[in-house]
Amino acid sequence: QVQLVQSGAEVKTPGASVKVSCKASGYTFTINGISWVRQAPGQGLEWVGWISANSGDTNYAQKLQGRVTMTTDTSTSTAYMELRSLTSDDTAVYYCARDVFYRFEYWGQGTLVTVSS
Amino acid sequence: QSALTQPASVSGSPGQSITISCTGTTSDVGGYNYVSWYQQHPGKAPKLIIYEVSKWPSGVSNRFSGSKSGNTASLTISGLQAEDEADYYCSSHTSSNTRVFGGGTKLTVL
Numbered sequence: 267q268v269q270l271v272q273s274g275a276e277v278k279t280p281g282a283s284v285k286v287s288c289k290a291s292g293y294t295f296t297i298n299g300i301s302w303v304r305q306a307p308g309q310g311l312e313w314v315g316w317i318s319a320n321s322g323d324t325n326y327a328q329k330l331q332g333r334v335t336m337t338t339d340t341s342t343s344t345a346y347m348e349l350r351s352l353t354s355d356d357t358a359v360y361y362c363a364r365d366v367f368y369r370f371e372y373w374g375q376g377t378l379v380t381v382s383s
Numbered sequence: 384q385s386a387l388t389q390p391a392s393v394s395g396s397p398g399q400s401i402t403i404s405c406t407g408t409t410s411d412v413g414g415y416n417y418v419s420w421y422q423q424h425p426g427k428a429p430k431l432i433i434y435e436v437s438k439w440p441s442g443v444s445n446r447f448s449g450s451k452s453g454n455t456a457s458l459t460i461s462g463l464q465a466e467d468e469a470d471y472y473c474s475s476h477t478s479s480n481t482r483v484f485g486g487g488t489k490l491t492v493l
Contacts, residue, residue, distance in 0.1 A: 301482060303429075303484075310386070310470075310485070311472050313474075313481065313482040316481075316482070325480055325481055328481075367435070368415075368419070368476035368482060369435070369474075370429070370431060371431055371434075373428040373430070374428065375428060
């Protein structure tokens, strides 16, 4: 069965960077893309960006352009999202999701990133 | 890209039907049939319940149904059950090849 397993919770200070991983199994990793979605405490879902697991092409939410980088390692079927220059506004649960024709078909369990001094 | 517009909350009694709207623009909801809906229970990851406006993923109850008219998509839940109490989000592909979510709707089953 399809599974997306994310790395554990992170606590970072303002200005630092965080890199979250998402290991896929149960399907051919390079067939689909991976989107990243975040959810601040008590808030709604926000799309962060997308990466093609086949070509490595990316597309990021405009508000995060310049601070976010998404990559994949096809040898381990793992996607990564790095976010730099963290502020308290970046405190959220970050989800990866298998992106199939613009729908988020399967989701990881989420990774809580807390930014605090 | 502005978030799609959803009502903040809706409610209904068991057995009743409710509808949640999701309004966008011609650059997202109105321009593509790539509208999807997600159910999220507290502390859990979202779950896909409708895709491409009105299609069901495998294993999802047909009590959930979707439609679209112009720039507004809708999710209808019929035969409300206590387990349907959750947050619901719509999402759409956009003309910028990005994705956008609605602000979310809290469903309360009375």
